[in-house]
Amino acid sequence: MAxxxxxxxxxLPKTNCKKxxxxxCLAFAMKLAQRxxxxxxxxxxxxxxxxxxxxxxxxxxxxxxxxxxxxxxxMGEEMVLFRHExxxxxxxxxxxxxxxxxxxDRINSVVEDVLSSEIERVGQKLRIDAILIxxxxxxxxxxxxxxxxxxxxxxxxxxxxxxxxxxxAEATLKIVASRRPLLYGANKDNAEQMxxxxxxxxxxxGVKADGLEALSSLTEKIKSLGVEDLxxxxxxxxxxxxxxxxxxxxxxxxKKNFKPLGYPVINFCQREDKILxxxxxxxxxxxxSSIVVLSSVEKWKxxxxxxxxxxIYTDPQVPMQVEQKVYKIGxxxxxxxxxxxxxxxxxxxxxxxxxxxxxxxxxLAVMDCEGLSVLTAWAAGKFTAAKIAQFIKxxxxxxxxxxxxxxxxxxxxxxxxxxxxxxxxxxxxxxxxEANGIPAFLRQRMS
Amino acid sequence: MAxxxxxxxFSGKVFEVTIGTDKAISFGGENVLPFHSFEGTVPHRxxxxxxxxxxxxxxxxxxxxxxxxxxSSDPVSWARFCEDKLNxxxxxxxxxxxxxxxxxxxxxxxxxxxxxVLSAIKVPLIILGSNxxxxxxxxxxxxxxxxxxxxxxxxxAQEGNYKTITAAAMAHNHKLIAMSxxxxxxxxQLNILITQMGFPKERLITDPMCSALGYGIEYTYSVMxxxxxxxxxxxDAVMQPPLLGDVGTYVWKxxxxxxxxxxxxSWGSLKERSITWEAVTAAAMLVAGAELLIMRHPEAVVxxxxxxxxxxx
Ligand code: SF4
Numbered sequence: 001m002a003x004x005x006x007x008x009x010x011x012l013p014k015t016n017c018k019k020x021x022x023x024x025c026l027a028f029a030m031k032l033a034q035r036x037x038x039x040x041x042x043x044x045x046x047x048x049x050x051x052x053x054x055x056x057x058x059x060x061x062x063x064x065x066x067x068x069x070x071x072x073x074x075m076g077e078e079m080v081l082f083r084h085e086x087x088x089x090x091x092x093x094x095x096x097x098x099x100x101x102x103x104x105d106r107i108n109s110v111v112e113d114v115l116s117s118e119i120e121r122v123g124q125k126l127r128i129d130a131i132l133i134x135x136x137x138x139x140x141x142x143x144x145x146x147x148x149x150x151x152x153x154x155x156x157x158x159x160x161x162x163x164x165x166x167x168x169a170e171a172t173l174k175i176v177a178s179r180r181p182l183l184y185g186a187n188k189d190n191a192e193q194m195x196x197x198x199x200x201x202x203x204x205x206g207v208k209a210d211g212l213e214a215l216s217s218l219t220e221k222i223k224s225l226g227v228e229d230l231x232x233x234x235x236x237x238x239x240x241x242x243x244x245x246x247x248x249x250x251x252x253x254x255k256k257n258f259k260p261l262g263y264p265v266i267n268f269c270q271r272e273d274k275i276l277x278x279x280x281x282x283x284x285x286x287x288x289s290s291i292v293v294l295s296s297v298e299k300w301k302x303x304x305x306x307x308x309x310x311x312i313y314t315d316p317q318v319p320m321q322v323e324q325k326v327y328k329i330g331x332x333x334x335x336x337x338x339x340x341x342x343x344x345x346x347x348x349x350x351x352x353x354x355x356x357x358x359x360x361x362x363x364l365a366v367m368d369c370e371g372l373s374v375l376t377a378w379a380a381g382k383f384t385a386a387k388i389a390q391f392i393k394x395x396x397x398x399x400x401x402x403x404x405x406x407x408x409x410x411x412x413x414x415x416x417x418x419x420x421x422x423x424x425x426x427x428x429x430x431x432x433x434e435a436n437g438i439p440a441f442l443r444q445r446m447s
Numbered sequence: 448m449a450x451x452x453x454x455x456x457f458s459g460k461v462f463e464v465t466i467g468t469d470k471a472i473s474f475g476g477e478n479v480l481p482f483h484s485f486e487g488t489v490p491h492r493x494x495x496x497x498x499x500x501x502x503x504x505x506x507x508x509x510x511x512x513x514x515x516x517x518x519s520s521d522p523v524s525w526a527r528f529c530e531d532k533l534n535x536x537x538x539x540x541x542x543x544x545x546x547x548x549x550x551x552x553x554x555x556x557x558x559x560x561x562x563x564v565l566s567a568i569k570v571p572l573i574i575l576g577s578n579x580x581x582x583x584x585x586x587x588x589x590x591x592x593x594x595x596x597x598x599x600x601x602x603x604a605q606e607g608n609y610k611t612i613t614a615a616a617m618a619h620n621h622k623l624i625a626m627s628x629x630x631x632x633x634x635x636q637l638n639i640l641i642t643q644m645g646f647p648k649e650r651l652i653t654d655p656m657c658s659a660l661g662y663g664i665e666y667t668y669s670v671m672x673x674x675x676x677x678x679x680x681x682x683d684a685v686m687q688p689p690l691l692g693d694v695g696t697y698v699w700k701x702x703x704x705x706x707x708x709x710x711x712x713s714w715g716s717l718k719e720r721s722i723t724w725e726a727v728t729a730a731a732m733l734v735a736g737a738e739l740l741i742m743r744h745p746e747a748v749v750x751x752x753x754x755x756x757x758x759x760x
Contacts, residue, residue, distance in 0.1 A: 082672050082673075082676070083665070083668070083669055083672075084669040119714075213450045216449075220448065238757050239482075239758045240757060240758050244483070244485040248454075248485075251455075252450070252452075252453050256451075256453055258448065258450070258453075259448065274719070275723050275746070275747075275750040276750050276754060278723050278727055279727065279730045279750060279751065279754040280757070282727050282730050282731065283734060286668075286734050298715055298719065299713060299720075300714065300719040301715075301719070304720070304723045304724055304727045305727075308660055308664075308727055310661075311661065312665060314665055316669060345663065346628075346629065346658070346663050350662075350663075353662055353700050353701050353702075356701070356702050357700050357705075432548060437548040439506065
């Protein structure tokens with residue numbers, strides 16, 4: 001929570017010496033509160049004041065990252081509990097677990113799956129972001145061999161080194177520390193050693209404890225040992241505990257400025273039933289998880305999870321609009337039908353979905369009406385015959401199609417004559433009023 | 448710094464709604480955000496109703512149509528199959544065949560289907576029109592009468608037809624779904640108009656309009672969250688009816704539930720993909736606030752029930 005000008009003023013020397021370039025300490029304090037000045041402009045400020053101000057201005061959930069290069073995964077920095085308030089900042093990372101007790105064949109095939117997991121959706125490249133290598137065997141040598149193998153096969157994929165054994169941690173970090181893996185991690189029994197290793201190898205540290213109280217004391221202890229880039233695990237495994245712990249953690253950080261829990265959260269979502277696993281992982285995406293650990297990376301499961309994450313992390317302030325252009329649905333040929341609608345994104349989603357549904361390849365001309373639906377845009381004078389005619393002419397669609405027929409939404413049937421007048425040579429056909437009538441409408445035309 | 452759990456309690460509470468007669472079921476009633484039982488009471492699980500329709504599901508994609516092969520040619524056998532074989536807790540009968548662009552069945556035909564289905568099942572019935580504003584007001588008025596004394600849910604009442612449908616639900620003692628298009632203010636306004644007719648707000652169910660994963664689900668998600676926050680934090684009574692997620696009809700329309708793996712190898716197996724698409728959409732609606740879901744694929748329903756199990760206990 002940011003401090004007010006008056007609160008900051010109380011921490012300043014109150015000598016009004018002007019060395020900071022401001023007439024009074026109070027004036028300087030006000031500038032600080034508005035983030036228009038920086039504290040080091042005052043040469044006489046106390047160490048105590050520096051500490052308090054520094055902490056108060058730090059983000060409530062600490063930014064932590066792991067991995068390197070353009071695959072670096074950023075976490076934390078979230079500012080809200082509900083996505084309608086403000087955009088969620090750093091999308092949850094999906095990590096798949098590899099156990100070092102598994103056969104090399106199985107391990108290699110999971111790595112393959114991760115490497116080929118990338119898909120593109122609505123202009124974004126989405127993929128399984130990280131691999132968590134779990135030292136289930138408890139042996140340092142087997143773990144080291146698996147980490148080495150995985151890191152060679154997947155040279156750019158961020159890694160999570162999961163072991164409670166300091167020896168195994170150190171052995172593997174000697175190989176992969178330069179890739180900045182997340183070391184997961186510290187618990188109440190090994191905290192000092194793990195903190196030292198994280199410090200030596202300059203990697204972020206996962207901290208696990210049983211419940212939020214124990215977790216808070218453990219992060220404080222580790223912080224006092226000089227390690228601050230932490231990712232926290234409250235031990236929540238069941239959905240009920242995940243939603244409770246993650247909610248309380250985020251509230252404590254945002255509403256109470258409670259620093260010991262102001263870190264990104266890791267959740268383990270593996271389940272026998274893969275569809276259930278997708279749902280638990282979805283819960284993590286919606287409810288404040290920064291790393292979601294999965295047991296497998298089937299393409300069908302990835303697609304749902306990637307899409308949900310993309311949807312939840314979109315900016316709620318951006319108007320609900322899609323780009324003005326002629327969209328192809330299916331693989332339309334020159335003689336395929338041409339429909340027109342407005343660029344309200346839901347109108348677009350629903351209309352394009354119904355065209356898709358009809359299985360009749362078509363073109364959908366989406367006209368910029370400032371994100372209004374058909375009826376509202378028509379009422380507001382944005383979806384008029386003149387504007388539709390102009391858009392059709394300027395879109396260049398006449399060069400792509402062999403016919404001159406435009407299908408308009410049933411709600412604006414009244415426009416058909418006027419459009420034909422303004423688009424010489426074109427025939428206007430009135431389509432259904434509601435999008436759910438489109439499949440029948442299009443199929444009927446085909447028969 | 449000692450940790451003190453920042454729990455929140457609210458003055459408002461979601462209305463508890465009970466539907467059906469023989470095997471009645473209740474949902475809603477919680478005074479906390481979805482599944483936040485750590486700081487309040489969540490007396491009921493959300494309810495999932497199986498969707499059936501008055502005409503064979505020829506427009507449903509293969510993955511979900513095939514489940515009902517042999518029973519779906521007749522709404523009665525379809526309903527029985529859901530109750531007996533799938534252990535449905537409720538059934539949602541969509542009278543899609545009454546749509547003027549479809550089979551254009553009349554109110555009398557709809558009435559007969561509803562009576563036949565009702566005499567074949569014990570679980571509660573949700574009766575949905577075809578989402579054609581004018582036609583629905585004729586059809587739903589007729590079926591509300593046919594279903595009297597069975598404590599059904601009828602819907603959906605929208606801005607353009609709420610008067611007749613509300614009157615019918617009121618006259619025959621049903622619960623009523625009020626649907627508006629993805630806007631908290633429109634939703635509130637419709638609920639107010641309906642209650643101003645004398646319809647008790649405790650018998651309403653709000654449908655802020657569902658969307659499928661990947662096709663605008665974030666809008667439904669946020670509208671639901673905001674409605675629920677208004678119900679709890681502002682104790683706004685018109686925002687306190689339970690929320691409906693009409694999931695199946697939106698999900699089984701999108702490309703992800705239809706395109707084959709041969710066509711799009713990077714999307715993986717169609718069967719698992721489409722079932723997961725419905726289950727994830729449903730899970731998002733639950734986490735946002737829905738207490739009542741309408742779904743189609745039994746495997747998606749089973750997964751979502753297991754998800755609810757984990758969230759409740
Ligand atoms: S330099 Fe420091 S002490 Fe001097 S006026 Fe500015 S804030 Fe006050």
